[in-house]
Amino acid sequence: MDGEAGGAPEVHRSPAPRDFHFCPTDLYDSEGRLRLFPEEHTRTGRPVPAEMTGEPGGAAPGKAQSDLEEEVQELADLYALAEAEAPGCLGWGAAGRDLREAYRYAHGRASEEYECYVIPEEEDEDEAALVFCVTCKAPVRACEVSDAHGEHEVTPLSKALESAKDEIHKNMFKLEKQIIEMENFANHLEEVFITVEENFGRQEQNFESHFNEILETLAQKYEEKIQALGEKKKAKLEALYGQLVSCGENLDTCKELMETIEEMCHEEKVDFIQDAVAMADRLGKFLNTETDVEISAQPDFEDQTLDFSDVEQLMGSINTIPAPSAPVINPQAPNSATGSSVRVCWSLYSDDTVESYLLSYRPVQDGSPGKDQAAPSPPVIKSKEIRSCEEAALICWESGNLNPVDSYTVELTQAESPEASGVTESVVGIPTREALVQLQPRQRYTIYVRALSVGGPSARSDPVTVYTTCVAVMGNLIPIRGRHYWEVEVDERSHYTVGVAFEDVPKQEDLGANCLSWCMRHRLASSRHKYEFLHNGTTPDIRITVSPRKIGILLDYENSKLSFFNADISQHLYTFSCQLHQFVHPCFSLEKPGCLKIHNGISMPKHITFY
């Protein structure tokens, strides 16, 4: 609805009634908007008398007019305009022009077409719409910044949005972390749950078997006792019965004799005398036989105390934790045997909980080498080929003898000074000319080797010193005196050192602490990154604002330079001028366990060619 484009379409153009008011409101009723009419300002539309004059407008069809009428009515309603009596002739005309001009004036704008309602403008150079005051934590108009927020920190709205988004992301990240933690906890609980089940199962089994054992033993005893009693009873009864039978026989004989004697007394004298003599003999014999009148078996059974000691033992042991299964000793590993000590290894093949082991031993055989031949010469340790880490060292040596030897012995001393405490450990029976010895971390060891043959042991070899502090790792470069480039991916939170060093750099010192090494060292101290470029213990004072994640290292033998770069942004960090009379090795070290990823064999990036 634009006055100039023929909003008043038809013939009669009477001026709009005088009581026609319109209110200068913004489409968006925001507080901070500049008022259009500085003299009569309201924000929400105190009516202002408008001047309407008729205006020549192009003829337009009646249909357009009714559309217009509707639009006008809508707008009138929207802006709480008074009812227009003649909507058809509503040309905003001059008033519309005034409105635009006023707006233009207020916003200092070049002339542009506007809709009849005010459209908020884009930012222009002279007046930024909104900025964000960090101190007040509120959006403000740029022009008001100097008033109320002069001392405050102000950033563009987009920046404030960004930082708000950052906050949200951070919180999201925290939430994610929490989710992960809770999941871990849930998993842990599950594991504990399962373990409880298992433990219960084991206890149950245990108890059951114990209990059954006791029951069986008792049952067994019951049977035995009953059986024994039964037999005793049988024995007694038999004895008594036997006695009874013999008594009966005795009685029978007595009765028979009595009857015979009675019969005899009634016989003729001559028969009586004959029989009486015979009878007297028989009687005499009979009476001489002893009659056992002792009862052969007592009616009582003796007290039999049963031996329940084994049951008692079982009962007692029902509450004790069962002893674990026996461990299995591993067969003796080569090179683990000893002159003064033995390494014994064993394994446990059950679920038993073991608190400790008890090792006992006794010598079985005593052997010693023959003494009729000459002892061999001492071996020569290849000190340049020693490899060591925190817990072990790999030593290799030359035999030192023309004739073959039987075996070698490695002797280790762990001490501040090698001469002081003598040998603390020796490894005997080594068949080859190398040995992997296990060591304690962060110690210094002096190592010797002896050769052993039937003639006896050789003297000690020259000693070598091994350090089990992992100060650094050395790499090997192709020994060309040209330019070498490699990259190291680092963790910004770790304390790392990367650089180069000569072969004979003192291994117990930090990289860069001596004149045989050059390095870049990074430390993180309470979220402040600290960078040093060390040689001979000194570093220049350099501050780097963007912490590198990938460090490019250029070693240039021709120009005697060692340069460091932030490879991701091709930023040069520092260059050493170093006299490289020999070949150097790339070195890498970490102060705490962590990870450095080395990229080798990559082509030199273009920006490196400037150095």
Next chain:
Amino acid sequence: MALKQISSNKCFGGLQKVFEHDSVELNCKMKFAIYLPPKAETGKCPALYWLSGLTCTEQNFISKSGYHQAASEHGLVVIAPDTSPRGCNIKGEDESWDFGTGAGFYVDATEDPWKTNYRMYSYVTEELPKLINANFPVDPQRMSIFGHSMGGHGALICALKNPGKYKSVSAFAPICNPVLCPWGKKAFSGYLGTDQNKWKAYDATHLVKSYPGSQLDILIDQGKDDQFLSDGQLLPDNFIAACTEKKVPVVFRLQEGYDHSYYFIATFITDHIRHHAKYLNA
């Protein structure tokens, strides 16, 4: 635009020249020095702008810094303008060595009586490059900027206010935070009035905080024995902190034993030229 050659000397196979012209921005005659390396004879070269510090003219840099060998080797055209309008006869312009003549601070002044002539910012970022591009064999797409002290401040703000215009920026002992140091306060209140918002628009530390642009790689050398450092005129820590916060890459080197002089500049100028060559010749 008529250029009048004032001098020409052969140096490291190239030519060190000085020209004079009528400046529209500054409303006076201005001189500038320009080095054309050997390579410029056969093709267009990148342009490196040097902004000098307080009290300097176009002569100090070309005679004291020893930059020619490196510029010649890397094939860079090096332009060194003057540090302020000259001969404008403004009252008070010669009263101090750190305000007025020789101390333009690379701003566009808004206050009288300076605003007619003291428009060094527009001169350095608009008028002079247009002039150079039109009259010398330079590639208009490859431009970098560096400077010393007040010129270091100028280089930093030109780069930060015009993201993408300069391929690289570096500085020797720059004034990093002028709204907080005596030099800056004196110059800005004189040229820009009391509205601190106008000051911040020319302060590298403030500009970095809202720098939206592409990656800059900033090299800064600072002498440890520089008296102006200990006087609190330079304030590099503030700038470094802001760059760390905004992750703008800076390598800041504190050079033991070096002061504020051109001996310091001469020692490290080769490193800076190489720094720019890396980006200009990429």
